[in-house]
Amino acid sequence: MLNRRQIGAVSVLTIDRPQRRNALGSDIMRALNDALDNLEFADEVASIVLCAAPPAFCSGSDLKELATMDIAAMCRHEDETARVVRRIGYLEKPVVAAVEGFALGGGVGLAVGCDLIVTHPECRWHMPEVPNGWLPPWALGSLSARVGPVAARRLVWGSEPIDGAEAHRIGLADYLVAKENVEAEAIAIATRLAALPRVAAAATKRFFAPIINGGAEASDALANRIFAENCRDAAAKATLQRFGMRVS
Amino acid sequence: MLELERTGAVAVLSIDRPDRRNAMDDRLIGRMMEMLRELNSDPGVRAIVLNGAAPGFCAGSDLKFIGRLPLDATRRFEADTGIVARSLGLADKPVVAAVEGFAIGGGFILAVSCDLVVTSAVARWHLPEVPIGWLTPWGLQALIARVGPVRAKALCFGIAPFDGVEARRLRIADHVVPAGEVLAEALRRAQALAQLPTQAAIAGKQFFAPAIMAYAEVRDSLANRLFAENCRHPTAMATLTRYGLAGDAPTE
Numbered sequence: 449m450l451n452r453r454q455i456g457a458v459s460v461l462t463i464d465r466p467q468r469r470n471a472l473g474s475d476i477m478r479a480l481n482d483a484l485d486n487l488e489f490a491d492e493v494a495s496i497v498l499c500a501a502p503p504a505f506c507s508g509s510d511l512k513e514l515a516t517m518d519i520a521a522m523c524r525h526e527d528e529t530a531r532v533v534r535r536i537g538y539l540e541k542p543v544v545a546a547v548e549g550f551a552l553g554g555g556v557g558l559a560v561g562c563d564l565i566v567t568h569p570e571c572r573w574h575m576p577e578v579p580n581g582w583l584p585p586w587a588l589g590s591l592s593a594r595v596g597p598v599a600a601r602r603l604v605w606g607s608e609p610i611d612g613a614e615a616h617r618i619g620l621a622d623y624l625v626a627k628e629n630v631e632a633e634a635i636a637i638a639t640r641l642a643a644l645p646r647v648a649a650a651a652t653k654r655f656f657a658p659i660i661n662g663g664a665e666a667s668d669a670l671a672n673r674i675f676a677e678n679c680r681d682a683a684a685k686a687t688l689q690r691f692g693m694r695v696s
Numbered sequence: 697m698l699e700l701e702r703t704g705a706v707a708v709l710s711i712d713r714p715d716r717r718n719a720m721d722d723r724l725i726g727r728m729m730e731m732l733r734e735l736n737s738d739p740g741v742r743a744i745v746l747n748g749a750a751p752g753f754c755a756g757s758d759l760k761f762i763g764r765l766p767l768d769a770t771r772r773f774e775a776d777t778g779i780v781a782r783s784l785g786l787a788d789k790p791v792v793a794a795v796e797g798f799a800i801g802g803g804f805i806l807a808v809s810c811d812l813v814v815t816s817a818v819a820r821w822h823l824p825e826v827p828i829g830w831l832t833p834w835g836l837q838a839l840i841a842r843v844g845p846v847r848a849k850a851l852c853f854g855i856a857p858f859d860g861v862e863a864r865r866l867r868i869a870d871h872v873v874p875a876g877e878v879l880a881e882a883l884r885r886a887q888a889l890a891q892l893p894t895q896a897a898i899a900g901k902q903f904f905a906p907a908i909m910a911y912a913e914v915r916d917s918l919a920n921r922l923f924a925e926n927c928r929h930p931t932a933m934a935t936l937t938r939y940g941l942a943g944d945a946p947t948e
Contacts, residue, residue, distance in 0.1 A: 489768055520737050531779075538917035654921075658914045665913035666906045669786040673902065 450479035455635060457494035457642035459487055462501055469507035470500045472529055472554045476510075481532045488539055494642035494649075496543045497634045498536075498562055504549025505571075506558055515692040519679045522693075523585070523672055529554065530586030530668040533561035537590070537661040540650035542641045546634035547612075548627060553577055556603075556620075557587030560594050563653070565620070566634045568627040571612035573620065578606045581684030585675035589667040593660045595619050698727045699749070705742035705890040706883060707735050712749040719758035720802060722773055729780050736787045742890035742897075744791045745882045746784075746810055752797020752819070754806055763940020771833075771924050777802060778834030778916040781809040785838060785909045788898045790889045794882035795819050795860070795869065805835035808842050808868055811901070812889075814882040815860035815869040822857035829932030833923035837912035843867050 451462040461483055463470045470476075487493050500506055509529075514522055536543050545562035547555075550572040559565050567573075577584040584604060592600040595618050602608070603620070616624040625633045641649060678684050699710045709731060711718040735741045748754050757777070762770045784791050784806075793799075793810035798820040805823075807813050815821070825832045832852060839848045843866055851866075863869040873881045889897065926932050 485772070524733070534913065538914065540921075654918065657917070658911055661914050662911045663906060665782065666786065666909040669905065669909075670902065673788070 450476060450483060452483060454492065456639060457492065458497060458635060458638040459490070459493040459495075460497045460499065460635065462499050463506060464501040466501050466503060468510055468512065469504060470555075471507045471510035471513075472558065473510035473513045474525060474528070477529050477532045481535070484532070484535050484539055487541065493541060494644075494646055495541055495638040496539075497546060497631070497638045498543055498558075499546035499631050499634060500548070502549070504555075505545070505547040505551045506555030507550070508553025508555045508557075508576075511691045515694075518694055519676055522679070523676045526585040526675065527668075527672055530557075530672070533558055533587065534590075534661060534664050534668070536561045536563075537657060537664070540653050542638065542649060542653065544634045544638045544641070546631045547571055547573075547621065548630045550574070553584065554587070556591070557584065560587055560590045560620070564622045564634075564637060566623040566625060566630050566637065567612040567615055567621040568625060568630050569611060569613040570627065571615070572609060573603075573612065573615045574609035575604055575606040578604060580687040581681060582678035583671055583674045585672045586668040588671055589664040590660065591620075697724055698731060700731060702741075703883060704887065705740065706745060706886045707738075707741045707743075708745045708747055708879075708883070709735075710747040710749045711754055713758075714749060714751060716758050716760070717751060717755035717798075718748045718753065718803070719755040719761075720777060720806075721758045721761040722776070725773070725777050725780055729776075729783065732780070732783055732787065736789055741789060742894060743886040744789050745794055745879070745886045746791055746806070747794040747879055747882065748796065748803070750797070752803075753793070753795040753799045754803025755798065756801025756803045756805075759936070759939035763936045763938075767924060767927055770927070771920055774833040774923065775916070775920050778920070781806055781835045781838065782909065782912050782916070784809045784811075785912065786905060788901060790886070790897065790901060792882045792886045792889070794878045795821075796875065796878040798822075801825055801832070802835070804868075805832060805839065809835055809838040812871070812882075812885055813863075813869040814871045814873065814878055814885060815863050816875040816878045817860045817872050818875050819860040819863070819878075820857050821860065821863045821868065823851055823854040824857075826852055826854050828935045829929065830926035831919055831922045833920045834916045835912075836919055837909065837915050839868075841908040 451464050453460050543562040544564045545559045547559050547567040551559050552574050556575055599618055615621045699712050701708045735744055791810040792812045793807040795807050795815040799807045800822050860872050864872045
């Protein structure tokens with residue numbers, strides 16, 4: 449489900465749930481939270497790569513799991529997911545996301561929660577939440593920190609999916625390589641980061657954390673509330689029912 | 697351990713661990729998180745009072761509990777306590793702290809994490825963490841939001857305890873009443889809040905949340921790290937060893 453392997457001082461985490469298109473189910477998030485607990489104190493780990501088994505990086509929320517929840521339970525699930533992703537920002541070891549195939553919805557959120565992002569020109573980047581009828585319930589702060597609030601708002605409207613080349617151009621991704629090289633490049637970048645003096649690399653992350661994540665928790669809390677309100681609206685209800693969810 | 701009582705639209709949560717002076721351990725914190733979540737999603741609840749059963753509000757982290765944990769586990773426990781405290785500020789329902797007796801260390805911070813703080817004139821307020829060896833590992837943003845960064849820093853040095861009258865002067869508490877009348881006063885305040893139009897009351901809390909809570913999580917993560925560094929030094933180690941090994945230790 450979440451595999452871990454060690455390459456030198458780099459720990460490579462692989463989301464491996466291809467049958468659910470690597471969606472962010474509660475089980476994956478718990479596994480990621482445990483992994484972060486562990487990586488924090490693992491002396492043999494200096495940097496981390498977050499990648500996913502084919503076909504793609506991550507399809508966002510696990511709609512099959514959400515279908516078993518009511519709106520309150522859904523909000524609570526998204527709140528937990530948001531907290532785990534924010535933890536990546538507080539971990540004092542650099543985390544590189546290797547984004548292949550597609551990053552959808554919460555998959556974009558997970559990627560922007562990491563420090564560096566590698567993608568490829570044909571990769572599909574899209575936030576389908578607003579077209580579905582609701583505001584994405586988290587990650588909008590870290591998205592804004594990457595691309596600025598105006599571009600973040602455009603991406604959140606989700607009426608224009610973009611490819612990896614465009615994601616790279618607007619600063620959503622940091623590195624653009626051929627599809628077959630994404631994971632290797634992420635590992636190469638993480639290896640270079642692992643060679644930095646650890647104290648100084650950690651100090652860099654610590655210094656920027658308030659600037660990048662300072663408002664993240666309060667912003668996620670607000671987005672979660674707005675998300676809940678949106679879910680009670682007609683457009684969202686229609687979508688949720690289509691996904692097989694209980695809505696009242 | 698944590699008692700719930702309902703009076704109309706007001707829910708009163710009372711920390712009830714008198715043998716540990718209402719200090720916090722992992723079970724109390726887990727229960728508090730669960731109950732706050734339930735109360736927040738219960739449309740019948742419109743305001744919450746956070747209270748401590750006798751002898752006082754809360755004596756902070758239970759040193760007898762954390763003194764027996766490895767440092768990694770202590771850090772996780774303190775991080776979880778921080779999540780509970782921040783959830784008070786991020787939740788929709790207004791929370792009134794009822795501080796009778798004492799608010800020490802994490803108990804002090806838990807109180808200032810609430811929206812309104814009612815204290816008894818003779819309650820003992822103190823942040824003793826730095827004197828016993830470490831920085832308070834969570835919740836300092838709530839203190840900064842109340843009293844400003846300069847005074848918050850001075851309070852963190854924990855040089856001397858003070859009473860409820862002084863706590864109000866320092867803007868740590870909002871209302872002072874004679875000893876024995878705190879819970880009744882907190883209930884009155886909570887009932888007044890519960891009578892506000894729900895949506896407008898929520899809007900009031902939501903509007904100020906970014907101003908009050910900004911940086912809270914990232915500062916907790918830094919404080920937790922500094923706490924861990926502090927815990928490796930002799931003063932802190934002596935404190936933890938003393939309480940961890942003692943059978944009937946005080947809890948400050």
